[in-house]
Amino acid sequence: MRIINSFFYSFGQGIKNIFRNKLFSLATLATIGSCVFLFGLFYSVVLNFQYIVREAQQSVAVTVFFEEGIADGRIAEIGEDIKKRGEVSRVEFVSAEEAWETFRAENLGEYADSFGDDNPLEGDDNYEIYLNDVSMQDELVSYLEAQQGVRQVRKSAIVANMLSSVNSLVGYVAMGIIGILFLVSIFLISNTVAAGIAVRREEIGIMKLIGATDFVVRAPFVFEGIFLGFLGAAVPLVVVYFIYSRITAYVIEHFSLLNSLLKFLPVNEIFYTLLPVALIMGVGIGFLGSFMSVHRYLKV
Amino acid sequence: MKKGRIQSEPRALISLEEVSMNYSRDGSPALDRISLEVEAGEFVFIVGDSGSGKSTLIKLLLHELRPTGGTIIVNNVNVGKLRHSKLPKYRRNIGVVFQDFRLLKDRNVYENVAFAQRVISVPSRKIRKNVPSVLSLVGLAEKYKQNPRHLSGGEQQRVALARAIINDPPILLADEPTGNLDPKNSWEIMKLLEEINEDGTTVVVVTHNREIVNAMQKRVITMKKGVIVSDQARGGYIDEDY
Numbered sequence: 001m002r003i004i005n006s007f008f009y010s011f012g013q014g015i016k017n018i019f020r021n022k023l024f025s026l027a028t029l030a031t032i033g034s035c036v037f038l039f040g041l042f043y044s045v046v047l048n049f050q051y052i053v054r055e056a057q058q059s060v061a062v063t064v065f066f067e068e069g070i071a072d073g074r075i076a077e078i079g080e081d082i083k084k085r086g087e088v089s090r091v092e093f094v095s096a097e098e099a100w101e102t103f104r105a106e107n108l109g110e111y112a113d114s115f116g117d118d119n120p121l122e123g124d125d126n127y128e129i130y131l132n133d134v135s136m137q138d139e140l141v142s143y144l145e146a147q148q149g150v151r152q153v154r155k156s157a158i159v160a161n162m163l164s165s166v167n168s169l170v171g172y173v174a175m176g177i178i179g180i181l182f183l184v185s186i187f188l189i190s191n192t193v194a195a196g197i198a199v200r201r202e203e204i205g206i207m208k209l210i211g212a213t214d215f216v217v218r219a220p221f222v223f224e225g226i227f228l229g230f231l232g233a234a235v236p237l238v239v240v241y242f243i244y245s246r247i248t249a250y251v252i253e254h255f256s257l258l259n260s261l262l263k264f265l266p267v268n269e270i271f272y273t274l275l276p277v278a279l280i281m282g283v284g285i286g287f288l289g290s291f292m293s294v295h296r297y298l299k300v
Numbered sequence: 301m302k303k304g305r306i307q308s309e310p311r312a313l314i315s316l317e318e319v320s321m322n323y324s325r326d327g328s329p330a331l332d333r334i335s336l337e338v339e340a341g342e343f344v345f346i347v348g349d350s351g352s353g354k355s356t357l358i359k360l361l362l363h364e365l366r367p368t369g370g371t372i373i374v375n376n377v378n379v380g381k382l383r384h385s386k387l388p389k390y391r392r393n394i395g396v397v398f399q400d401f402r403l404l405k406d407r408n409v410y411e412n413v414a415f416a417q418r419v420i421s422v423p424s425r426k427i428r429k430n431v432p433s434v435l436s437l438v439g440l441a442e443k444y445k446q447n448p449r450h451l452s453g454g455e456q457q458r459v460a461l462a463r464a465i466i467n468d469p470p471i472l473l474a475d476e477p478t479g480n481l482d483p484k485n486s487w488e489i490m491k492l493l494e495e496i497n498e499d500g501t502t503v504v505v506v507t508h509n510r511e512i513v514n515a516m517q518k519r520v521i522t523m524k525k526g527v528i529v530s531d532q533a534r535g536g537y538i539d540e541d542y
């Protein structure tokens with residue numbers, strides 16, 4: 001009962017502190033808010049990038065052609081070796097006949113018949129190798145080129161490589177900016193709480209004389225920080241939710257050409273992880289900042 | 301009731317043995333090997349020149365300071381060896397009022413008194429019962445909604461008294477409680493302290509008020525330059541040239 005009472009008392013005082021200290025509280029909310037807002041934006045962008053890259057990777061393939069007159073056994077052997085490699089997700093054998101069929105169907109249409117039964121791709125038996133990690137493409141290519149019986153290795157796309165490096169660049173920049181904002185937020189929260197402590201020196205002194213426990217003396221300030229952190233995270237999350245929904249809806253509606261290239265994750269899927277991560281971040285900032293001040297300025 | 305507990309080994313409620321307090325290493329001590337006992341239920345005046353160490357003594361009893369020498373035992377607790385985690389519980393044995401009242405100006409009389417119970421987590425149900433009763437004890441039942449800024453000095457000190465006694469401490473310390481008050485209000489506060497004492501609380505009052513000390517005929521401890529120069533059972537104010 002006592003513990004519950006202390007908890008409610010401290011919680012109530014914590015919230016009152018926020019209003020006693022309006023200007024500082026607002027500044028703190030604004031900073032945490034922009035921190036979480038930017039985090040939300042970067043997070044959405046990065047998640048979508050990863051999504052697009054994953055999609056793109058699905059269609060990226062390395063194609064291996066063999067020397068003329070190679071034995072079927074050797075082709076099968078090379079196929080087995082490729083399958084064993086970690087970065088390879090799928091290997092498909094395409095016979096020269098299949099290759100020609102596909103090419104004919106896709107590119108020649110009604111002119112296809114003019115080739116008669118000749119197969120211009122004669123001897124172009126090949127493997128299409130799909131990767132689960134595009135960044136390993138170069139390594140795979142040099143491995144393949146070193147194999148006996150391999151005539152040519154064709155990389156299908158540099159796009160994927162570029163995508164994945166842009167992806168990690170965006171990730172690093174985002175992390176840097178968020179890290180700085182994170183520190184600034186902690187600093188501001190700890191200042192807000194320190195100001196509150198300074199204003200209430202006398203009250204704290206009286207509390208101690210009356211016999212308030214350390215918890216009751218300190219907890220209101222920590223609750224204040226946590227509450228500011230929570231609020232500072234919740235508000236921008238709502239904003240990010242609407243901005244994201246609006247922008248994706250707008251792009252899909254007005255730039256239908258881009259649709260094949262850009263695929264957006266649904267907002268709910270983003271928030272499934274963004275919501276808990278950002279709230280924990282806000283509460284964490286609030287807790288750390290206030291905890292620091294309470295321990296520096298409130299020696300009980 | 302917590303007051304006047306019977307102890308296995310009979311010992312005064314407050315007991316100081318050879319207590320010294322040196323604020324700095326080189327200066328002369330604020331208290332110099334003071335020994336003193338106060339029994340449960342006593343009313344004690346502490347008088348003496350400015351700088352004689354009276355407030356220092358109060359601070360030692362509150363454990364706002366640690367003595368640089370000697371032993372302080374209050375309510376069977378060795379105050380000098382008190383662990384930090386036990387301090388809140390110890391302080392709940394002692395109510396205290398000061399010359400400057402130390403009320404919270406951002407809340408009304410009721411909340412100032414309730415504060416003392418809220419911060420030690422007394423259930424609101426009990427607070428609602430206790431505050432009006434202690435306010436009527438100090439004669440402020442009607443003014444519970446007022447802000448302390450709009451009260452007279454005497455009234456403010458009565459609010460502070462109500463706050464000091466609401467948790468029913470066995471000991472009440474007062475450091476110059478009438479220092480800012482006119483004679484009439486001073487008398488009212490002293491009478492209240494006497495009433496509180498008659499209800500069983502041990503009361504220690506530091507004061508410069510010669511007239512009241514002489515009239516009330518209580519125990520009077522006189523200090524000078526950090527030592528006790530006189531301790532009279534039913535005494536008066538000792539003149540400077542003692």
Ligand SMILES: Nc1ncnc2c1ncn2[C@@H]1O[C@H](COP(=O)(O)OP(=O)(O)OP(=O)(O)O)[C@@H](O)[C@H]1O
Nearest residue numbers: 323324329330348349350351352353354355356357
């Ligand atoms: N915080 C402090 N640091 C250093 N010296 C102090 C401190 N507080 C008090 N003193 C010194 O200790 C001595 C006793 O001070 P104390 O406040 O106990 O006197 P007092 O009897 O309460 O005086 P007054 O009647 O003026 O209130 C004085 O010489 C004072 O200068």
Ligand SMILES: [Mg+2]
Nearest residue numbers: 354355356475
């Ligand atoms: Mg003094």
